[in-house]
Amino acid sequence: MKNLLIACLLVLAPLPAAAALIQFDLAKRTTASTTFDGVAGAALDGLSLGSVTIGGVTATLQVVPSTYTGPSGRVYDVVMNQASSRFGLNVVDLENGDGCADEQSEQFDGNCGFKEQVFVSFDQDVILESIDVSLFGNDLAKIEFEDGTAGVDITATGNTSVGVGVGGIGRRWSMAFDMGNGFSFDRFTIRTVAEPSSLALIGLALLVLGAGTRRR
Numbered sequence: 175m176k177n178l179l180i181a182c183l184l185v186l187a188p189l190p191a192a193a194a195l196i197q198f199d200l201a202k203r204t205t206a207s208t209t210f211d212g213v214a215g216a217a218l219d220g221l222s223l224g225s226v227t228i229g230g231v232t233a234t235l236q237v238v239p240s241t242y243t244g245p246s247g248r249v250y251d252v253v254m255n256q257a258s259s260r261f262g263l264n265v266v267d268l269e270n271g272d273g274c275a276d277e278q279s280e281q282f283d284g285n286c287g288f289k290e291q292v293f294v295s296f297d298q299d300v301i302l303e304s305i306d307v308s309l310f311g312n313d314l315a316k317i318e319f320e321d322g323t324a325g326v327d328i329t330a331t332g333n334t335s336v337g338v339g340v341g342g343i344g345r346r347w348s349m350a351f352d353m354g355n356g357f358s359f360d361r362f363t364i365r366t367v368a369e370p371s372s373l374a375l376i377g378l379a380l381l382v383l384g385a386g387t388r389r390r
Contacts (some may be wrong), residue, residue: 178229195303199296200261201360219256230292231366232297237263238348242286243252244274252290253281260309260358262288281309282349283356293320294362296341301365305349313354320346333359339367 217226222240225232235254242250242265250273255264258282268274276285282289298339305317310331318325319338328334340347349359 179301183309192196194229194366195360196231196366197238198226198228198233199361200256201259201308201358215316218254222251222253224254229366231300231364233364234295234297236293236295238291238293239288242274242288250274250286253312254292261360262356262358263292271336278356281356281358282315284351284353285356291348292359293346294340295346296364299339299341299345299367301367302336302340302347303365304337305337305361305362306360307334308333308358309358309371310357311355313357314352315357316348316350316352318348318350320348328357336366340364 184206205273206307211346218224218235222237223234225234227233237252237254240252242252244250248267250265252263252265252269253268262279262281263276264273264279264281265286268281273279274286275304277283280284282292302317305326305328307315308331310328313329315328316325317328317336319340323338326334328337339345339349349362351357
């Protein structure tokens with residue numbers, strides 16, 4: 175009787191969630207105000223380290239480096255910046271409110287003397303499906319993976335397919351400017367990893383029932 179009850183509970187357990195596509199829109203906003211449709215851009219604007227949760231998945235973005243010391247010895251903060259339907263990094267003196275010369279505050283670039291980049295991690299295993307960028311001219315951007323997986327070069331405006339598993343400890347990925355005039359990092363799309371199917375639960379239930387039958 176006990177085994178039968180356990181088997182019934184296993185079969186009646188909530189069905190596991192199926193894999194789903196989730197888009198983290200960094201650049202889009204609904205109006206000219208500070209109301210952002212993409213959520214991610216609003217949550218991360220002005221930060222060097224920030225997290226945003228969409229569809230039950232939390233993405234954490236970290237700017238590296240988060241500070242920059244100019245030739246004169248002046249120290250700047252490097253923060254994420256969302257404005258005018260673009261998303262980039264801003265090298266700015268937050269205390270005095272100005273940035274380094276030639277900085278493209280709504281783009282990833284190298285105009286301040288170093289290559290701007292942001293690392294992205296997730297609170298669970300996911301598949302990084304694609305990346306979208308804009309304002310791409312004579313540029314080269316790189317997607318690199320902390321676990322040693324071969325990186326992906328981005329060479330044009332639009333969507334770049336990736337299809338690499340990321341998430342969890344030691345599996346961050348980064349978007350980095352490599353050369354050229356700069357670009358906007360508009361969005362990235364992930365696919366959640368499906369949990370074991372309900373068939374596995376049914377199989378376990380049958381094993382429990384079988385074990386009970388053998389004992390009798």
